[in-house]
Amino acid sequence: MHDLAPEIHRQRLVVEGLCREPIDAESIKTYLSQLSKTIDMVALMEPATHQSPLYGWAGWIHWETSGAHFYAWDQPRLFFSVDIYACKPFSVDDVVEYTRAFFDSPHVEFKAF
Numbered sequence: 804m805h806d807l808a809p810e811i812h813r814q815r816l817v818v819e820g821l822c823r824e825p826i827d828a829e830s831i832k833t834y835l836s837q838l839s840k841t842i843d844m845v846a847l848m849e850p851a852t853h854q855s856p857l858y859g860w861a862g863w864i865h866w867e868t869s870g871a872h873f874y875a876w877d878q879p880r881l882f883f884s885v886d887i888y889a890c891k892p893f894s895v896d897d898v899v900e901y902t903r904a905f906f907d908s909p910h911v912e913f914k915a916f
Contacts, residue, residue, distance in 0.1 A: 816895055816915045818885040820908035826875035826883060828852040831862035834905050835873060841901045842893040844868060883908075 835850035845867040852862040862873040868891035874884045885902060887893070895915045903911045 812890055814889050816887045818899055818902050818913045820883055820911040822881045822906045822908055825877045831873050835862055835864040841897055
């Protein structure tokens with residue numbers, strides 16, 4: 804992919820994992836708020852959440868330098884996915900370790916790009 808704006812820093816990270824128990828709205832809000840602090844992002848809003856009766860929970864937080872989306876499923880398995888997009892550098896390792904620990908995940912995968 805050709806970089807159309809090389810003067811603008813963009814960093815993306817997807818973290819996915821299995822969890823031991825269902826994830827609820829309060830957990831998503833706490834996770835996103837603490838994620839902001841973990842990677843030194845300035846939150847412009849409190850995290851928002853919504854539950855779909857068919858697909859599970861979603862959450863979002865807006866940062867001064869972009870934001871993060873969170874998704875959680877109960878069915879067909881206990882699973883979560885986090886998408887981070889930022890115009891400010893952040894530590895991939897810090898996000899992955901924080902996420903693994905927060906959800907006590909037995910298995911986490913990630914891709915940075």
